[in-house]
Amino acid sequence: ETGVTQTPRHLVMGMTNKKSLKCEQHLGHNAMYWYKQSAKKPLELMFVYSLEERVENNSVPSRFSPECPNSSHLFLHLHTLQPEDSALYLCASSHTSSGETQYFGPGTRLLVL
Amino acid sequence: GQQVMQIPQYQHVQEGEDFTTYCNSSTTLSNIQWYKQRPGGHPVFLIQLVKSGEVKKQKRLTFQFGEAKKNSSLHITATQTTDVGTYFCAYRGSTLGRLYFGRGTQLTVWP
Numbered sequence: 001e002t003g004v005t006q007t008p009r010h011l012v013m014g015m016t017n018k019k020s021l022k023c024e025q026h027l028g029h030n031a032m033y034w035y036k037q038s039a040k041k042p043l044e045l046m047f048v049y050s051l052e053e054r055v056e057n058n059s060v061p062s063r064f065s066p067e068c069p070n071s072s073h074l075f076l077h078l079h080t081l082q083p084e085d086s087a088l089y090l091c092a093s094s095h096t097s098s099g100e101t102q103y104f105g106p107g108t109r110l111l112v113l
Numbered sequence: 114g115q116q117v118m119q120i121p122q123y124q125h126v127q128e129g130e131d132f133t134t135y136c137n138s139s140t141t142l143s144n145i146q147w148y149k150q151r152p153g154g155h156p157v158f159l160i161q162l163v164k165s166g167e168v169k170k171q172k173r174l175t176f177q178f179g180e181a182k183k184n185s186s187l188h189i190t191a192t193q194t195t196d197v198g199t200y201f202c203a204y205r206g207s208t209l210g211r212l213y214f215g216r217g218t219q220l221t222v223w224p
Contacts, residue, residue, distance in 0.1 A: 099205025
């Protein structure tokens, strides 16, 4: 499946680094999402964008900063992360933000040292 | 918000045995979606159920939505090693864009 792509696929960073995760969807969808998936925890929704406007921010620490320049691209800017932020970060998209079927990217596996 | 309880959390079966995972809610759901995540992979949409009592089949997979729309199940007949992965149920909540996921059932199939 290449509908939703994410780069990089793996990332190791120190706590003082700044990095960005990129997501691109080729499905013509209007809504995009960031999820965090930690070991043995449920999927945690972080941010929701609909038509490039952020519509939900689930109490995510400010060290995570999303950006949606257009409906096809979504970024997650990372800075001064903590080791507990190590997880799989999944991007998803859907036709609209009304809870429709979501299509996930392959994820970025992040390790914070 | 609403929460769905998904059970069991883990299931180990011998290849050829059947497998069922359940998703239960204390309140009525508007719909239920099922996703599968292979080890090292990402969640992939399987199916959506909307109607009370709905039953849908995909080859060896049978999906059911309860009459009261408070529970759902995914049943796999004669499991194969390719069925290995974590199965999530998810439902559309009242908040726009919010898809609530269960904790998932991790299925292991022994050859």
